[in-house]
Amino acid sequence: MTSLTLFSPAGAVPKADAVKRAAKRLAQLGFEVAIDADALSRQQRFAGDDAARLTALHRIADAAPSVALATRGGYGLTRLLDQIDWSRIASSIERGTRWVGYSDLTALQNGLIARHKGLAMWSGPLACDDFGRTEADGGVDEITRDCFVEAMSGALEAVGFRETTGGFDGLEARGRLWGGNLTVLCSLLGTPHWPKVRGGLLFLEDVNEHPYRVERMLLQLQQAGVIDNQAAVLLGDFSGAAKTPNDRGYGLKDAIAALRACTKTPVLTGLPFGHVRTKVCLPVGGTVELYVQGREAILGWQSDPRLAHVHEHGDDCGPDCGPDCGHDHAHH
Known part of the structure; x- marks a missing residue:
């Protein structure tokens, strides 16, 4: 199975149920899902203080799962940019990790581009917004879901x-x-x-x-x-x-x-x-x-x-x- 870790590098997750719902749906799609230990942390509007979120980012990079999917965006990555060990992020990509997200993840993605000219991340869905939505609110969009699965398999061209x-x-x-x-x-x-x-x-x-x-x-x-x-x-x-x-x-x-x-x-x-x-x-x-x-x-x-x-x-x-x-x- 393809390993997938849910992590929160920026804003705090409003409701834990959305993460759990996303994890269940992603598992049904064939991913081996893990939720990072600090994914549900909260400090003011952030998913934990800066040190905790930076540690989580490096922890996931070192573990190098097949997919690192952010739970949500919001704001918070800008605070971390000067402290990120970019060589660890780059190494995870070289080992096969596909980092995925959008919105505030733009800071992480372009910070990588500024330093490593031959590496790529993925702008794509977020766990809570796209896989954690209740059925009453519309559930998972099929095109978003199918495109994500194909991209994470390496087949999307x-x-x-x-x-x-x-x-x-x-x-x-x-x-x-x-x-x-x-x-x-x-x-x-x-x-x-x-x-x-x-x-x-x-x-x-x-x-x-x-x-x-x-x-x-x-x-x-x-x-x-x-x-x-x-x-x-x-x-x-x-x-x-x-x-x-x-x-x-x-x-x-x-x-x-x-x-x-x-x-x-x-x-x-x-x-x-x-x-x-x-x-x-x-x-x-x-x-x-x-x-x-x-x-x-x-x-x-x-x-x-x-x-x-x-x-x-x-x-x-x-x-x-x-x-x-x-x-x-x-x-x-």
Whole structure:
């Protein structure tokens, strides 16, 4: 059986029943499930104090289960970034661990990318939100479940989605996949935990952020030179914010239009990822290829992207020049 450990690196779990329910469902899917000793700990809004969560992170890395699935996001990993022994995290991946989560896990995933150019984690479901939901609240989404199982088996090689705005027929791009939650990612700018990816595919999502705040963060990335250096930007779900009378029709489409107006980098929408029930699994840190035909987009990668080769910026460019050399490898 595939070993799977549930752990809590950030926010406290509100209800223990959700973790137990997730563990039961994951076991029914064929995983050998263990719950970390501190997964249900609580200190203020956190799943234990910083030292306890850091110890848990290292404990799981040393044990190197097949899957390390976060119970939930919230907030807390930013506190740990300066203290994480990244070599232990990297070693666990090299030994076969697939780290999975999203939201606040964006900090961990991109902190790894900043230090280890050839390793990948997985942006995907969280135990409580996606496997611990009661049947009365909708239970487990089948697409999310099946995509997760396939990804954890090493068989998932691509995800498809319908690009919602159009105008990208024939687009092809290849590069390192990175990003995640927009707010968390922007908090890493200017720190040692920021991944300096050029020619990559940047994916972004967020929740409960008004469109003007989304626009402000997108423009922050553009003004910092990040967007222009990517092969493409893929936008997932940005929901949960209430409209206000001051908007006068302004919304997310306007925010995206403002970004597109100041960059030549293709900005696609419709990626099925974010704080929504139906979400795919994405090999964040792995090298991926994007193809668009009409409005149908496919994002593909090798079957096991954990040790994906990435061409480094600054290498001498020859016939095999890759996407991260800083040259424009996208074409439309």
